[in-house]
Amino acid sequence: MEKINVVIGVIGADVHAVGNRIIDYAFSQAGFNVINLGVMVSQKEFMDAAIETNAKAIIVSSLYGHGELDCRGMGDMLKEAGLEDVLLYIGGNLVVGKSDFSEVEKLFKSMGFNRVYPPGADINQGIEDLKNDLKEKGIYA
């Protein structure tokens, strides 16, 4: 069976590169084909890459605290592009300061993200969740 494509990258003007490499490694090990867009990735780059590669999920990271601004409109844009079935996850340090995470989660879910992870979240949790979500969609055996 062909591997499932997932697009990963660090959104906005964010240059934190270390976590991105770990995520690439972890998803590849878990059997996914990773399209890694690296750091400083725009919404359009995520969208274009997902269209061409027929990706089943987009894994966004944001570490530097401007995630809310960078992600605004992203869910809507993907819907417009016909990518409403692509799973959209985000993790990292989503907002500056230690605000209540459930608020943060609500906010990003309202922007179209299917799953939202708190700072320091284990990437393996993300992988498990993705496998389950894909199974639910009948994509992952």
Place this chain on the structure above:
Amino acid sequence: MPNFCLFDVGSTYTKGCIVDTDQEIILAQASDFTTSSTDISIGIEKVKQKMFKDITVHIDKTYVCSSAKGGLKMIAIGLVPDLTLKAAQLACYSAGAKVIKSYSFELNQKELDEIENSNCDILLLSGGTDGGNTSSVRHNANQLIKLKSRFPIIYAGNKSCQDEIKTQLEQVGFECILCANVMPSYGILEVDECKNKIRELFLKSIVKAKGLSQLNEVIDEIVLPTPLSVFEALKLLSKGTKNESGIGDLIAIDIGGATTDVYSMNEKLVVNEEFGYKGLQEPLEKRSVEGDLGLRYSASHVYELKTDLHSTEFDAYINEINNNPHLSSNIELDTQLASTCVDIATQRHVGRLETSYTPMGISYYQTGKDCRNVKQCIGIGGPIIYNPNARSILSQCLTKPNQKDILLPIECEFYLDKDYLISCLGLLSKQYPDVVIRILKKKLEKLNHV
């Protein structure tokens, strides 16, 4: 021993030269004004007469490169405009073709009608990385089979569905040639196989369709589309061979009546490793064609783009050109038009240094090619080589003080292809690469400061 007679046909001037590959010299060179409607062999005959006026030599082989009947006209189809469509266009350009129409995403009826009436020579169908999207190429193949017109189709999209698409297209009578994906994975450009397939098709069917095979009595082979011949000669000159060193990174500009072609040959895509690279990888050897920039058929468009040139005298000149593209010539005003063509065409050809303002300060990343370290610029084609202001026209390819983000050359030596040798010599690039490099090194004319 071997003497070659080489011709470049199909544009306003038919050009020819006789090369002695042993002594590595040009024995004769000539050009002749040809109107596109007349028989190409008449142009060749006239140039031959001029060349053989003063010399008698035995000719071993005669080769021709051609841009006759509008050149090699292609349609490029991709999925995302910045990705597979761009990759498909780059493939067409590097094969010496003219992209007459480009389409992204799924073809609709209007676009299909355009293709039907486009009279294209070859269509390049791409879309999706290998293992990626298949729905767009499937949809587009389903649309193409509704067409009445037939032309060869090169399929260079997602490999996963190439066999079914080939079968489907062949069932309705299209010739379908399979080829490696132009973007096999995200951002990776793969044009070499595609370029070869285009060239094979050009030789096999296009030459015949364009009425060029009648030339077979006068010549031995039509080897290349003219821009590909230029491309191959420039590539050799830049890179060299194991016996003969190249001259390194270069940029070359060919302004015609309707289009401006820019070629760049670089050793590296990213010169400054500090900057990350974004988007589709561009080819180290790149050709771009600006269909809206030229000195005659596109002159009024060039004039519109450059409002600070506007004057009543210039208005009148543009009118004159529109009425008669062949006759009028005002050196002063042509210089300004040509300078504008070089300025805009080179800006579109090279990459950008994009700036991102972060809380930590400014960070940069590169898109497209970095040509700042290119130190040599070559002017090709009648409008530049006959213009006394060639140096100032070509110098428009340099970085402007207020546009440091556009990755144009910072300083250059300027050269002219005074004797129309580049397009002709490209015909020998496979057989006599060392000779081609050495002759070009000798014969390109360096332009000094005035």
